Amino acid sequence: MKPYCFAKNQIISSEMAVIHPMDIGLIRGYGIFDFFRTSNYTPLFLSDYLDRFIRSAEKTRLLLKLTKDELSYIILELIQKNDLKNGGIRMLLSGGLSENHFSPAEGTLFIFCEELDFPSQEKYAKGVKLLSAEHVRAIADVKTTNYAFPVWHSSDWKNQGAEDVIYHHKGLVSESSRSNIFMIKNGEIATPDSHILHGITRKRVLEISGKVNIRPVKWEEIHTADELFMTSTTKKILPITQIDDFKIGNGKPGLETNLLIEKFKDMESKSSA
Structure with a gap:
């Protein structure tokens, strides 16, 4: 501090x-x-x-x-x-x-x-693993101080090599504990529309990516996604290459995700110039 x-x-x-x-x-x-x-x-x-x-x-x-x-x-x-x-x-x-x-x-x-620490360059290069959790965050559109569930759950993350969790409920994906989720499949970029915090980095990604479908994202869709990434203030755009024991796409950060990472860097540099 x-x-x-x-x-x-x-x-x-x-x-x-x-x-x-x-x-x-x-x-x-x-x-x-x-x-x-x-x-x-x-x-x-x-x-x-x-x-x-x-x-x-x-x-x-x-x-x-x-x-x-x-x-x-x-x-x-x-x-x-x-x-x-x-x-x-x-x-x-x-x-x-x-x-x-x-x-x-x-x-x-x-x-x-x-002070502020970002994820390591290795995580951006190789992507990260998330653990699935059936959960809906209370008053999800408000950034409340109540993080009891993910703080309790985080004791398992390191042992399982995970960066964070991905929430789903009744067959639909919502968000991570501190990040928004984006999915790419057959060229379509989609992001969940409900039970989420409307992240500011998410808003910027919507601007730079062109057309994004803001819609319900089914849990089963995640398993067949070509690319997956998370967005937040402290992660910017971070590729997700594994959830639990299954790999996303070919298990490596995708071309579209890496392109968005570069576009976001450009936006950020112009904003701070």
Whole structure:
């Protein structure tokens, strides 16, 4: 974590940031967050991330006192104070101190700056393995702080050589625990349309890839896909070459996926220029 953060309604030393132990963000796991990157001191796609954070606050009935412009000003100041040329920024709004220890109350806003590690180049070159899990994330279109299921499940990932999970339910694919899913079959690019977080990287991929079919994606389709990849702030576009014990396509990152990776790099460099 970098030296300075926003807490207590001001920019302070990160070591001074505290939260009450009875905040329902802790005792009930109720809160929201968002996370984005800086590139060459530029917060990438900042407007989109702030819009999503504000929508999440409204949907979860959490009071966010600062406007979009005020949040933007604070973030830009934190980038400079922390010399955050290339790193991550995490916004967190807790559920607050509730009279009944259950209902949403006036929460606490934190904004932290962090170091950022991407997957290794080997993972982009060879692709990664996911484990299947029958699960639907609660309030999937909101970036809540409740990651209890994947955190619990992650104890199995390393032993099985997996990067993450892929969720499916009643025969349909939704997302990974922290990423969106895209499938390529016979030249068609498709991505699930429901029970998902509307990722900002997903939005960018929809823009650069041309026509993408946003539709229900059947679990059985994944098994016969030519290519599969995941998108997120911290992974960008990461090829998926195996799920459980079966390989995707020929077991290597596909041409279309690699082309999108290059297009995304170009978009990102122009955004941070």
